[in-house]
Amino acid sequence: MPEIGKLLETGDPWEPYLLLDPFGSPVEPVSVYFKDLMAGPYSPLTPRSYGMDLLRWWRFLWVLGIEWDRATSEDARDFTLWMKLGDKPVRVHWRHRGKDPSEIPPPRADRPAPGTPNPVTGKPTVGTKYSPRTRAHFETVLRTFYDWHLDNNSGALLVNPFPLDRSRHRGKRRPNGQGEQGRQGERANSHHNPMDEFKKERKGRYRPTIPKQIPRRIPDDKYTEVFAGLRSHRDRALLAFWVSNGARAEELLSPKQCDAKVGQQTIGVIRKGTGEYQELPANTDAFVWLRLYQEEAWKKGVPRGRAQPLWWTLRRPWRPLEYDAARMMFNRANALLGANWTLHDLRHTATFLMLDDPDMPPVYVQKILGHKHLSTLDIYSRPTKDDVISAGLAHHARQEKKRNDPPPATPAPAYNRESLNVLFGGPSA
Incomplete structure (x- = not known):
């Protein structure tokens, strides 16, 4: 993917970030969306986070010559596949920018390969592919971006190229209080009973499953x-x-x-x-x-x-x-x-x-x-990787000790009950 266009930090509190096209002009649909974000209860860094995903999507549209309001779900599907299978762009360190590739020193041999666990912490290093969390964030940003423009009738946009999951559109019909029919599944956990736990419902059709991570502590x-x-x-x-x-x-x-x-x-x-x-x-x-x-x-x-x-x-x-x-x-x-x-x-x-x-x-x-x-603390009650390994090794050590211990002494034979009755005057047989 050619790195055309950029996300510019302006320093203006009214418009802190601008998405610029390859000619240096602001992308108007994104600028309007950013203004709406700044008016809402969002951090000034939210446009930057959203802007990185929007820039990646706009680069895809610019390469294929697709207008943003003419993109289809097939285009969104192809881009999602590219993010899943393609490699992330390699960032050149600022010290090496403008240098000949032969002058750039190779990476250190003692560093672990990308995506492999660190030998000290056990945490995986940054891989060459986009992580599921990054792809999930991208899908959410683009789906909400197009939903906002659909609600405001922007451009020639008719449908959202990032639709909801198909299973959520085939919800059962539910009668309301006046006998009319309503459809369930318009949003995740719709008609949720506050006494029940939230169901694990996928929101977007192209949203990946994010593996749950257990927090790590520093020993x-x-x-x-x-x-x-x-x-x-x-x-x-x-x-x-x-x-x-x-x-x-x-x-x-x-x-x-x-x-x-x-x-x-x-x-x-x-x-x-x-x-x-x-x-x-x-x-x-x-x-x-x-x-x-x-x-x-x-x-x-x-x-x-x-x-x-x-x-x-x-x-x-x-x-x-x-x-x-x-x-x-x-x-x-x-x-x-x-x-x-x-x-x-x-x-x-x-x-x-x-x-x-x-x-x-x-x-x-x-x-x-x-x-x-308070439920957010539940993730800290789960055993960490180090705890599981320590408990497993302790179990094997106990089993090994049990196998190596001498067998217990054989108990002495019991006395004959009839002899004890004769000796101590018990009841006769």
């Missing part, structure tokens, strides 16, 4: 090794906060200097999605590292003030720390171990630590994590 010994590989007090403070209060990576980067309340041992963050302010508890080690970082940073000239950001870059010019820089910091510490843990695994690790405490009610863990429902 204590490995966490100690990662922590030892950090280069600054700032990084140690960040890691200590992430693994103690379970905040999301971008949430912990949101506090101001006044939000770190050492006396109360809490730090205030802006919650993702809702945008609400919430104070989270953290352990004392995190505040010790934070104080060491602040003393060091203020001596270097980092801006100081209650309204100033809490986290800054380590070098001039001073800039507030962003997510990409924090992620690269953690990746460098990972590289020392050959691991591929992510910042979100720190949130999972904090959740496991809180749930392992019998005196910590799960409802409090739910509030600390910012989850809407």
Whole structure:
């Protein structure tokens, strides 16, 4: 797929992202859709997430010369097959852009092959194909995009090329209160009884099945090794906060200097999605590292003030720390171990630590994590891969010990009951 067109970040809060065609002109159907997203309860990063999927779809349409409002379900089917079978484009590192391919060094031989499990963490590395989660996100974005234009009568669009699953259109007829006939299955879990569990209903015809993933925790010994590989007090403070209060990576980067309340041992963050302010508890080690970082940073000239950001870059010019820089910091510490843990695994690790405490009610863990429902903690009650392997090996060890133990001694023969009656004067036979 030729990489024509691009998604442009404008810096304009009214229109943060624009999808541009190969000639540099905005794609009007996408621009109108983005404005509707910005007016709704969505994050400013939502147009970026949706825009990447829309750009991929528009490139397919541009190559085949298909107008966006003339695409059919066959076109959507072919593109879904391409995403399932085709390879992802290889991104060239910025250091190697413009160089001759012969001058680019080959990948390191000690790195695991794409898609294979990491030898340290057991997590699969990024593969060469699009993952089911990426394809499911694409299908949802495109189906809702076309549904929105159908509702607004945009262009010559007549049908949605990304239809619902066929089985959901053949629902049974249900009489309503006035004797009329209504059709079930117009949406997933329609007419759901709140007392029952939600059914697993597929929404889109081309939506893949997403395998359920069990959260992974970083073992204590490995966490100690990662922590030892950090280069600054700032990084140690960040890691200590992430693994103690379970905040999301971008949430912990949101506090101001006044939000770190050492006396109360809490730090205030802006919650993702809702945008609400919430104070989270953290352990004392995190505040010790934070104080060491602040003393060091203020001596270097980092801006100081209650309204100033809490986290800054380590070098001039001073800039507030962003997510990409924090992620690269953690990746460098990972590289020392050959691991591929992510910042979100720190949130999972904090959740496991809180749930392992019998005196910590799960409802409090739910509030600390910012989850809407308590049922979202069910995934942490499932055994992890490491737990299953450890339990299996312990079982085999017990069986081996049982086979190697000497056989139990043969019990002594019992006394004859008639002889005991004669000896002790019991009843005669």
